[in-house]
Amino acid sequence: MNEIVKVRELRKNYGRFPALRGATFSVPRGATVGLLGPNGSGKTTTIKILIGLLRRNGGIVEVFGYDPWQDEIEVKKRVGVLHERPLYPLNARVKEILRYASRLRGYDDREVQRVAGLVGIRDMLDFKVKNLSRGYLQRLGLSLALIGDPELLLLDEPTANLDPYARVEILRLIKTLKEDLGVTVMISSHIIPELKEVCDYAIFIRNGRVADYGPISELALKYGVTATYLVKAERARALARELLSLSYVLGVELRSGVLLVKVKGSLASEFESLVDNVKGDFMVSSFRLVGSELGEIYEKIFTKKS
């Protein structure tokens, strides 16, 4: 897999306090990565090191093969970032901020219109920043991050301090952006359930150390958590009946000829070989792992580690 971010034994101290104590992980191109961990685990520090705002005290960091501290411009050209608590000039208009950032990246007003359209703030370009709601401020932050079509988006707690409606809206927006632009996205959050819908790759961090990382499907198998498969079959109803009789199948949902099957992660490979064997009998056209319980993986990783 083509890794665009490589981090090895990353260390960062704030005075005497070690914020990162040898974090190691990588991010493959095209993934939607959840950087997950409790408050104070080192998520924001990691993101700031990746964009070159903070200097590391040890270890190796490569973003697109560049050191973000030394080759800051090369990295910033290819990375867009939404900070946790962005501070905008309150009396500036939305279009002024976007125009300014666009010019810093060598773009004109067409780019302003494009990114504003992508995040749904085209009607608010003449608004002053102080008149925007928190949800729209996050959209402004996202549009700033999208200027110049970055290859990697770093989103630090994009739903923090938002009301539930705005939170759902922002997550939906991130999902759409991901599908439309095909960009690699890294989202840090301590709210696990909301990332479940968006991420296919996870990095679990706590106390400045990465406990584990990888594709969620692989982590699900590794930690034996519930795995969800999508099975397309001509005889879906009959297959559902057959699967429900198996002890390791936790549930089957039939949706217009497509089955969503929840399987105990530890026996997922058994399930896969069974479906392979009965493909002909039930006319199975395809099946794939579509998701796992992120919260369960999180719990297992940190229970095991502690």
Added chain:
Amino acid sequence: MLKWVAAVTVLLALIHTWIVFASIPMIMQPFNFLQGVTAFTGMIYAFLIISALYSLASDLSQGGAQLFLSQPISRVTYVLAWILASLGTPTLIFVLSIVLPIVVIDPSLLYLLSSSGLHLLILETLELSCFIFLVACVSKNRGATLLVGLLLFFILPFMIPLLLMMIYSPIGAQPMRDYLFEVYAVFYPFRYALISFGRNINSASYVGTTMLMLTTFALILFYSKRRLEVT
């Protein structure tokens, strides 16, 4: 209550001291009107710079810098932009605010500038500003920046000569006093010219002040390249 009385007394004492110092050119012979004016307006010039550097510290500590430094610009470019905004712009405003009225009234009066000590005032202000700039970058603390700014521009330049005069007799040869005044002249060439009643600043002081300014400027660039972090 007592604290307020003390604070207001100190403040008024400082204002009186500034006025006395700024009035020196008016009792000097030959009297240069411009030197008196610039001694006053120089304080506004300094205040403009301090408030701009306060904003820089605020930008670095409150998260405003994140907005800019997340775009493809280097830390050095960011710092140079701030130097231009916080030191360059007030200097331009200050110079133009003196030159333009003279040009409008009578351009032949521009010669007055040469003996007004304007160049000394600008050199002194930029030298001190570079130091405050460095403090703002390193501390990322608005309070510390403001404090150092006020101390360097409005308190020390007046307190040091007063203290020296209190310690040493103002009459007769005093090698130690004279040496300390030479050091004072390096840091505050304009104020030294004021309190020495127009005595010429020697070239060593000029070189010293310029070297001090350039060294601090180099330190700012070095710090921004190697150490400037945005938390």
